[in-house]
Amino acid sequence: MNLKQVKALTFDVFGTVVDWRHSIIREGEQIGRQKGLTVDWEEFANKWRNGYVSLVGEVKNGERAWTTVDSLNRLSLNKLLREYQINDQFTENEKDNFNRVWHRLLPWPDAIPGLTWLRKRYILATLSNGNISLLVNMAKYSALPWDCIFSAELVKAYKDDAHVYQMAIHLLGLQSYEVMMVAAHTYDLDAAKRQGMQTAFIWRSQEELQRPHKSKYDIVCDDFLALAQKLDA
Amino acid sequence: MNLKQVKALTFDVFGTVVDWRHSIIREGEQIGRQKGLTVDWEEFANKWRNGYVSLVGEVKNGERAWTTVDSLNRLSLNKLLREYQINDQFTENEKDNFNRVWHRLLPWPDAIPGLTWLRKRYILATLSNGNISLLVNMAKYSALPWDCIFSAELVKAYKDDAHVYQMAIHLLGLQSYEVMMVAAHTYDLDAAKRQGMQTAFIWRSQEELQRPHKSKYDIVCDDFLALAQKLDA
Known part of the structure; x- marks a missing residue:
C-alpha cells in the first residue's frame, strides 16, 4: 500500500x-x-x-x-x-x-516524542481493548497527546474482532487504507490488515518473541521515532 | 449540588x-x-x-x-x-x-485559554451532536485541547435524548453529579440536569435570547475564563 x-x-x-x-x-x-x-x-x-x-x-x-x-x-x-x-x-x-x-502506566521513552512529531501530520487515536475511562485517565497521567480515544468498549468486543477496526475507520470518516494500525503484536496487525488498514509493527522485545520480517507489514521498526521517520520519508 | x-x-x-x-x-x-x-x-x-x-x-x-x-x-x-x-x-x-x-470553525477568544486552564484540574470532553470525525478535525484545526471526543453519533441519537448524556457519564466511569455539562443553550443543560449532571451556562448572546437567572444552573457565567474561576473558587 x-x-x-x-x-x-x-x-x-x-x-x-x-x-x-x-x-x-x-x-x-x-x-x-x-x-x-x-x-x-x-x-x-x-x-x-x-x-x-x-x-x-x-x-x-x-x-x-x-x-x-x-x-x-x-x-x-x-x-x-x-x-x-x-x-x-x-x-x-x-x-x-x-x-x-x-x-497510570508510563510510556516507553520514545512514545511521547514520537507521538508529538507524528501528531503534526496525522490524526492520532488509541485503538485499545482498554475501556475509555482507563485510556483517558492514562493519557492525562502520562501526558499522551491523543486526538481521540477509541476503545473496543465502544462496540463491546475485543480485538481482534473485526468490529473494533471497522468502528475506528468509520468514526474517523476515512477509507480503510487511510488508517494505519500501529502495534507491537502481530495478532492485532494481522486483524487490521484483514480490514484493509495499513500496518506498522513496533518491536518491543518483551511483547513478541520474534521481530517479523519487514515484508510482513507496511512498516516494521523499533520505536515511534523510527515510525515517524519512515512515514515522513 | x-x-x-x-x-x-x-x-x-x-x-x-x-x-x-x-x-x-x-x-x-x-x-x-x-x-x-x-x-x-x-x-x-x-x-x-x-x-x-x-x-x-x-x-x-x-x-x-x-x-x-x-x-x-x-x-x-x-x-x-x-x-x-x-x-x-x-x-x-x-x-x-x-x-x-x-x-474548520474557530473558537471564541476565551475558549482556548479557558480550556487550557480547566484541563489542569478536569477531564475535558466534547458532548456534541457533531460527528466524531467533524469534532476531531475541528479540534486539530483550531487546537482545542480535549481529553476525549464524545459525540451523539456514538448512540446514533441527538441531544436532548437522554442516551447521549448517559453515554458520556458511563464512558467516563463517573457518577452523574461528577460530570458538568457546559453549554450556551438551555435545552441542552435542562436535559443534562434531568440526568443528574451538574450544569454551567455560558452566555453567548447570539445563541440564546436571554441570560437565564443564576439560580437556574449550578453556574451561569459569560465565558470559559469565568467558568474556570468559579470552579476553582
Missing part, C-alpha cells in the same frame, strides 16, 4: 505505547515496602497480564459476558492476591487503587 | 466553544469574492444553521433516519444553494469542501 495515503494512525496501547510491566513492578514494589510483603513483582505483573489475556479469551469464546478491562483486571487481581496469600493485607479501597495502576 | 464533586466537564461545541456564525461568514465571503457572488453571508449562515436544526427535528420526530451532522449540513447546504440560485456555481468537490467549513 501507499504510505502517502495514510491520514490517521490508530495505536494499540498496552505494550505498544506504555510499558505495563515496569509500571506495575514499580507500584508493586512500593506497596510491598509499605506492607512488608515478599513478592516477586515481575512474576506478579506477568501473571496479572496473563490473567487478563485468559479472561479476554473467555469473553471471545462466549464463556463470559463482555465487560470492561477494568473489571477483567480486577478479577485477575483478586485471584492473584489469593494465590500469593496476601489478600487479607489489602482493604477493598486498596485493591481498587492497585487495580487502577493500569490507568 | 457541590461543585467540588465535579471531575469532568462535557462541552457543547457549536456556539458554546466555537463561533460557527462568523467562521461561516468568513469562508462564505472568501468564496463569494472568488466567484463574484452577491450573497448576504450572515443570512446564509443563519439559514444553514436553521436548516440543520430543522433536519435534526425531523430525525427526533422519526420522520428521517438518523444520519451524521455532516450529512444533515450537506442536505441543508444543497437546499440553500438552490434557494440562492448559485447551485451551478459550485462543483460537487467545492460543495464538499464548503460543507466541511463546519470542521
Whole structure:
C-alpha cells in the first residue's frame, strides 16, 4: 500500500505505547515496602497480564459476558492476591487503587516524542481493548497527546474482532487504507490488515518473541521515532 | 449540588466553544469574492444553521433516519444553494469542501485559554451532536485541547435524548453529579440536569435570547475564563 495515503494512525496501547510491566513492578514494589510483603513483582505483573489475556479469551469464546478491562483486571487481581496469600493485607479501597495502576502506566521513552512529531501530520487515536475511562485517565497521567480515544468498549468486543477496526475507520470518516494500525503484536496487525488498514509493527522485545520480517507489514521498526521517520520519508 | 464533586466537564461545541456564525461568514465571503457572488453571508449562515436544526427535528420526530451532522449540513447546504440560485456555481468537490467549513470553525477568544486552564484540574470532553470525525478535525484545526471526543453519533441519537448524556457519564466511569455539562443553550443543560449532571451556562448572546437567572444552573457565567474561576473558587 501507499504510505502517502495514510491520514490517521490508530495505536494499540498496552505494550505498544506504555510499558505495563515496569509500571506495575514499580507500584508493586512500593506497596510491598509499605506492607512488608515478599513478592516477586515481575512474576506478579506477568501473571496479572496473563490473567487478563485468559479472561479476554473467555469473553471471545462466549464463556463470559463482555465487560470492561477494568473489571477483567480486577478479577485477575483478586485471584492473584489469593494465590500469593496476601489478600487479607489489602482493604477493598486498596485493591481498587492497585487495580487502577493500569490507568497510570508510563510510556516507553520514545512514545511521547514520537507521538508529538507524528501528531503534526496525522490524526492520532488509541485503538485499545482498554475501556475509555482507563485510556483517558492514562493519557492525562502520562501526558499522551491523543486526538481521540477509541476503545473496543465502544462496540463491546475485543480485538481482534473485526468490529473494533471497522468502528475506528468509520468514526474517523476515512477509507480503510487511510488508517494505519500501529502495534507491537502481530495478532492485532494481522486483524487490521484483514480490514484493509495499513500496518506498522513496533518491536518491543518483551511483547513478541520474534521481530517479523519487514515484508510482513507496511512498516516494521523499533520505536515511534523510527515510525515517524519512515512515514515522513 | 457541590461543585467540588465535579471531575469532568462535557462541552457543547457549536456556539458554546466555537463561533460557527462568523467562521461561516468568513469562508462564505472568501468564496463569494472568488466567484463574484452577491450573497448576504450572515443570512446564509443563519439559514444553514436553521436548516440543520430543522433536519435534526425531523430525525427526533422519526420522520428521517438518523444520519451524521455532516450529512444533515450537506442536505441543508444543497437546499440553500438552490434557494440562492448559485447551485451551478459550485462543483460537487467545492460543495464538499464548503460543507466541511463546519470542521474548520474557530473558537471564541476565551475558549482556548479557558480550556487550557480547566484541563489542569478536569477531564475535558466534547458532548456534541457533531460527528466524531467533524469534532476531531475541528479540534486539530483550531487546537482545542480535549481529553476525549464524545459525540451523539456514538448512540446514533441527538441531544436532548437522554442516551447521549448517559453515554458520556458511563464512558467516563463517573457518577452523574461528577460530570458538568457546559453549554450556551438551555435545552441542552435542562436535559443534562434531568440526568443528574451538574450544569454551567455560558452566555453567548447570539445563541440564546436571554441570560437565564443564576439560580437556574449550578453556574451561569459569560465565558470559559469565568467558568474556570468559579470552579476553582
